[in-house]
Amino acid sequence: MTPTGNTKPQLPASQRLDLRHVNIEYVVDRVESALMTRLHRDQVVKKRRSMGYRSDRGTWVRIECRGLERLDGQGWGLEAAGVLASVPIPAWHAGLSWHDPARQVMWRADETALIDEPPIGRSIAASSLPDSWWTELDRAMEALAEASTTRLATPDLKPISVERVRTAIAKVFPDAETPIEEWSTAHADLNWANMTGPELWILDWEDWGRAPRGLDAANLWFSSLAVPGLADKVLERRRADLESVTGRTMRLFKCAELLAWAAEDEPLHAPAARAVRDLLGGTAMSRAS
Missing domain, CATH: 3.30.200 (Phosphorylase Kinase; domain 1)
Structure with a gap:
């Protein structure tokens, strides 16, 4: 209409x-x-x-x-x-x-x-989640990734596409390679406020659909960078996604989205810049350096 x-x-x-x-x-x-x-x-x-x-x-x-x-x-x-x-x-x-x-x-x-289990909310609260919660998250993400759908994910209200990802990265890292080789089904707004604990429920499904592999894991990893050890925990649990060729591009995408506008006093600025240096091997010219 x-x-x-x-x-x-x-x-x-x-x-x-x-x-x-x-x-x-x-x-x-x-x-x-x-x-x-x-x-x-x-x-x-x-x-x-x-x-x-x-x-x-x-x-x-x-x-x-x-x-x-x-x-x-x-x-x-x-x-x-x-x-x-x-x-x-x-x-x-x-x-x-x-x-x-x-x-x-x-x-x-x-x-x-009605889900009475409270949302996890802030990333710092995720640090105390039990191993059983992470096991349930792994199962849920693997089942979701394999689901068949014609829907296209719309993170931040906009359809995801190769062009969108590459344009966002190029604004900050113009020389970075941004291969996208695999797609899977994603929630597309997976963050600590949209999950409950210690029993796992995943909320707010308005944006789900097909997306480059690792989008959900990259969202969680990125939002956890300011909490010591938490991003490493996400990387450990979702390594297959995040260390895949496409998953590394999605991690760079999430960092680039923030570094394109954030001042240095933004809590995620410094850890995102450090993460980028690891992803790019410290060779790319960027605003993060």
Whole structure:
């Protein structure tokens, strides 16, 4: 669906609307009516582009705002993720979506099983996860990688592609080689805030799909660089992905995305720069040096 009439070009919804600061009570009213349940509005979990609520029947309801520019024919990620076997995803129960012409966005609500296990959140909290958690993560990531799908991953709301990866790296490391030889199925937003512990559940599936091998592992490795020993732990567990030809490119991609804009006082700047020197053998000219 696309807007009609004399609609002027506008910023993507992710830049126009921050749900942490926008009143969407009329959206919540509609979701409650359609799902025939009441949401605990005083316990809402707010993020930039989604909001989550417990329901009065012991389920979880996630409401997402998506700009019309993101209607790509792939469907809604959480509902589609129901086909992924052996991956710890909250069971999906029901969903609804509609066009909001006043805001020029699509709204989507999904009702799922309620997961009481808390998100890990900050990377420092991941340091104390038991070995059993890492074993479950390995199993989940291997099952996900092997899943067949026609969906294309959309990390940070944008479709992944060879051109996107190489362009991002070339901005910072113009002489770096960036081979991408393998693709697999990925969550595409795998970070410590989207996983629970000590029992593993993986949350927020709106961006999953095919991606260069190692994207998920590179996300975790990169977000762990500032915590002593944690990135090494991720590398140890996911070495086959991260040390593959494509996996090394994905690690460089994650570092380049940050180093393109970050000042030296950014906590991840120094460890990312050191990681790049290891990846490139200290030979490339870059802003990280």
